[in-house]
Amino acid sequence: MAGGPLPGLLLGLSVPDDVFAEIAVILLVSALAGLVAVRLHQPLVVAFVAVGVVVGPSFLGVVQPGSELELFAELGVALLLFVVGLKLDLHVVRDLGPVALVVGAVQVAVVAVAGAGLALAVGMEVEAALYVGIGLALSSTVIVVKLLSDRHEIDDLHGRLAVGILIVQDLFAVVAMIAVASAGEEESGSLAAALASAVLGGAALLVVLAALMRWVLTPLLHALARNADLLLLFAIAWAVGVAAASEAVGMGPEVGAFLAGFSLASTPYREAIGSRLVTVRDFLLLFFFIDLGSRLEPGEAVDQLAVALLLSAFVLVAKPLVIVALLGALRYRSRVALETGLSLAQISEFSLILAALGLRYGHIDEETTTLMIVVALVTITASSYLLLNSEAIARRVAPALQLLEREPPVHAPPEHEAPPDVVVVGLGRYGEGIVSGLLERDVDVLGVDFDPVALSRWAQAGVAVLYGDAEDPELPHLLPLPESGWIVSSIRRTDANLALLHALAKRGYAGRVAVAAHRQADAERLLAAGADRVLLPYASAAREVVELVAR
Numbered sequence: 001m002a003g004g005p006l007p008g009l010l011l012g013l014s015v016p017d018d019v020f021a022e023i024a025v026i027l028l029v030s031a032l033a034g035l036v037a038v039r040l041h042q043p044l045v046v047a048f049v050a051v052g053v054v055v056g057p058s059f060l061g062v063v064q065p066g067s068e069l070e071l072f073a074e075l076g077v078a079l080l081l082f083v084v085g086l087k088l089d090l091h092v093v094r095d096l097g098p099v100a101l102v103v104g105a106v107q108v109a110v111v112a113v114a115g116a117g118l119a120l121a122v123g124m125e126v127e128a129a130l131y132v133g134i135g136l137a138l139s140s141t142v143i144v145v146k147l148l149s150d151r152h153e154i155d156d157l158h159g160r161l162a163v164g165i166l167i168v169q170d171l172f173a174v175v176a177m178i179a180v181a182s183a184g185e186e187e188s189g190s191l192a193a194a195l196a197s198a199v200l201g202g203a204a205l206l207v208v209l210a211a212l213m214r215w216v217l218t219p220l221l222h223a224l225a226r227n228a229d230l231l232l233l234f235a236i237a238w239a240v241g242v243a244a245a246s247e248a249v250g251m252g253p254e255v256g257a258f259l260a261g262f263s264l265a266s267t268p269y270r271e272a273i274g275s276r277l278v279t280v281r282d283f284l285l286l287f288f289f290i291d292l293g294s295r296l297e298p299g300e301a302v303d304q305l306a307v308a309l310l311l312s313a314f315v316l317v318a319k320p321l322v323i324v325a326l327l328g329a330l331r332y333r334s335r336v337a338l339e340t341g342l343s344l345a346q347i348s349e350f351s352l353i354l355a356a357l358g359l360r361y362g363h364i365d366e367e368t369t370t371l372m373i374v375v376a377l378v379t380i381t382a383s384s385y386l387l388l389n390s391e392a393i394a395r396r397v398a399p400a401l402q403l404l405e406r407e408p409p410v411h412a413p414p415e416h417e418a419p420p421d422v423v424v425v426g427l428g429r430y431g432e433g434i435v436s437g438l439l440e441r442d443v444d445v446l447g448v449d450f451d452p453v454a455l456s457r458w459a460q461a462g463v464a465v466l467y468g469d470a471e472d473p474e475l476p477h478l479l480p481l482p483e484s485g486w487i488v489s490s491i492r493r494t495d496a497n498l499a500l501l502h503a504l505a506k507r508g509y510a511g512r513v514a515v516a517a518h519r520q521a522d523a524e525r526l527l528a529a530g531a532d533r534v535l536l537p538y539a540s541a542a543r544e545v546v547e548l549v550a551r
Contacts, residue, residue: 022062026055026069030286041388043143045349046380048286049373052293063294073291075240076284077353078257081177082239083281084170085261086274099161099453103326104168110322111137118314122307128368131358135351135372136315138173139344141166143380147387148343152492152518155429157451158339161327165344173350177254180357205246205256209263221269228276235273236280238264254357285349292352292373300370308374315379316345316386331452333469335394342390346383347376391495420446421485425470425500427454430516430537431490435463446480470500476507489515492537494522501529 030051037047055062063069116133124132144162145154153159224231239260246256264270301308320341327337355372358364386393424435427449435458438445447458448468455465468475470491481487487504489497497515504513514533517523523534 019068025062026051026287026290029055030290042384043140043146043380045140045143045289046377048289049293049296049377052290053296053298054293055290056294056296058296058298063290069287069291069294072284072287074253074288076281076286076288078239078243078253079236079277079281079284080349080353081174081254081257082235082243082261083274083277084174085258085263086265086270086277087261099327099330100164100168103161103323103330104165105172106326107165107319107322108137108169108172111319114318115311115314118311122310124368128364131355131364131368132311132372134176135347135354136311136319136375138169138348138351138354139166139319140346140348140380141170142349143346143384144343144387147384151388156493157332157428157449158336158343160428161332161336161340162343165323165340169348170350173348173354174258176354177258177350177357180354180361180363181255205242205259206263209242209259213263213267217263218267221264221267225269225272228272231269231273232276232280235264235277254353288353289349292356292369295366296370296373297366300367301374304367304371304374308371308378311371311375312378312382315347315375316382320345333450335469335471336450338394338397339390342383342386342393345386346379347372352376391493419480419482419485420444420464421482422446423448423479423482423485423487424490425449425468425475425487426490426516427451427458427465428490430492434488434490439463448475448479470496473499473503473506475500476503476509481507481509482511485511487511487513488535489513490535492516492518494518494525497526497531498529501526501531505530 030048033047033051034044037044052063054060057064112133114133115136116129119129119132120126144166148154148159148162154163220234221231224234239257242260242263243253243256246259247253264273320338323341323344324334324337327340328334351372355364355369359366359369421444422438423446424431424438425448427435427447428451431447431449432454435445435447445463447455447463447465448470449455449465450467450469452467455467459465466478468478470489479487487509489500491497494517497517501513501515512532513530514535515526515531516535516537517526518536518538520536520539523536526534
């Protein structure tokens with residue numbers, strides 16, 4: 001690290017090359033920048049890259065690219081890939097729905113090709129255009145999951161679709177990094193040959209890891225699990241050790257870190273390891289983003305601003321439209337498709353890692369890396385506001401997007417000799433639990449949703465289902481309304497439940513209605529709008545725990 005005057009000035013240290021002081025300054029500035037980002041509802045990634053620019057050689061000169069900061073950055077990337085591999089057990093891979101696989105794979109291919117074509121059109125070299133195209137196709141798992149969780153939408157249909165597509169993108173990103181690392185180690189030969197070599201090397205490494213897991217790691221993990229601190233220490237050592245071994249055999253440390261996580265993914269300790277590693281991973285990734293920011297040359301960024309804005313517009317507009325078209329072809333409502341697409345309208349931290357790898361191996365230059373950093377800053381910032389206002393955007397543009405919708409898989413209400421006892425609107429996780437509980441008590445249930453996958457699953461289980469949307473004013477005309485039973489909405493969106501209550505009142509329905517909500521303030525609005533009962537899942541779960549403990 002460069003020893004500028006600022007660390008000594010701030011911390012009272014006169015030694016110009018005091019690494020401890022410089023890291024202290026970096027952490028202090030990062031904490032303050034993070035506070036500002038949180039107040040502005042911005043992801044911390046944006047703040048950390050900005051910190052890198054400020055403390056880098058272009059401004060304060062506290063750090064220089066390629067210093068000790070780079071070591072922390074590489075450790076952060078290794079742990080990131082280790083955690084990705086740790087969560088990728090065979091059961092998750094098997095349970096990935098066909099929708100996520102199809103939409104994720106096609107979206108990555110279409111956006112990568114179109115993005116590379118756009119990069120070529122603005123005068124970039126072929127190799128750099130390939131890096132840019134792949135980078136534009138990826139979305140940020142960290143940012144999307146955080147924003148969806150903050151908005152309590154991770155279990156909504158568009159949230160589940162977004163997470164499924166992100167998993168497919170992460171798998172593609174890992175394959176791309178394997179190819180880049182392998183091509184970087186090859187002095188000559190085609191990318192196809194390098195990829196084939198990477199696959200063979202990875203298979204050999206997996207065989208060794210499987211042997212260790214079978215005869216060494218499993219009993220070792222059992223012994224280490226008695227002490228949580230030792231288990232965490234071993235996980236970090238295993239991730240870094242396998243990454244180093246992978247680099248020694250020419251595979252690249254990123255590949256080894258991913259395989260190290262994958263080798264532990266089927267053990268009973270993966271959840272404990274993963275949850276405790278998140279904080280360490282995020283702390284070390286801080287240095288990765290600061291290191292990237294320190295490499296950003298303001299002059300180059302200004303020179304590339306026009307191209308960066310063009311590529312950012314492509315990510316913010318074309319990428320969601322590709323997802324909307326694909327989900328529309330699979331019979332998803334335009335509003336759900338648009339909210340899914342808007343949540344993925346940014347580039348990923350993997351895009352920046354891929355660019356850093358390309359720079360390391362000489363495939364791309366500093367200008368391309370700078371371009372990707374600027375695109376990341378623009379798209380991550382803009383997409384945060386898009387996601388926060390996705391409902392309002394969807395209401396405005398959804399009518400125009402209905403042209404992309406196909407006919408729903410269920411057109412007419414199911415034939416009943418008599419109306420069902422209960423109509424459950426919304427077959428997500430909460431709705432599935434309600435339907436399962438009612439079926440156990442032999443209650444006649446009609447399930448309503450606009451997720452074709454959920455409808456198909458319940459129909460195969462022998463449950464009557466109907467394709468419908470709670471916000472559709474015509475829904476009550478399609479429903480066989482229960483005369484003495486209940487209509488239960490498991491959807492926790494207040495506007496959707498208000499629309500349903502209004503439509504039922506207009507239809508003249510005099511039966512009982514229960515709707516779900518997140519907060520007590522929303523519950524009061526729904527009760528005032530005519531709901532007989534308001535379900536507060538989190539509050540109910542808390543009361544059950546209190547009653548259980550009190551007894």
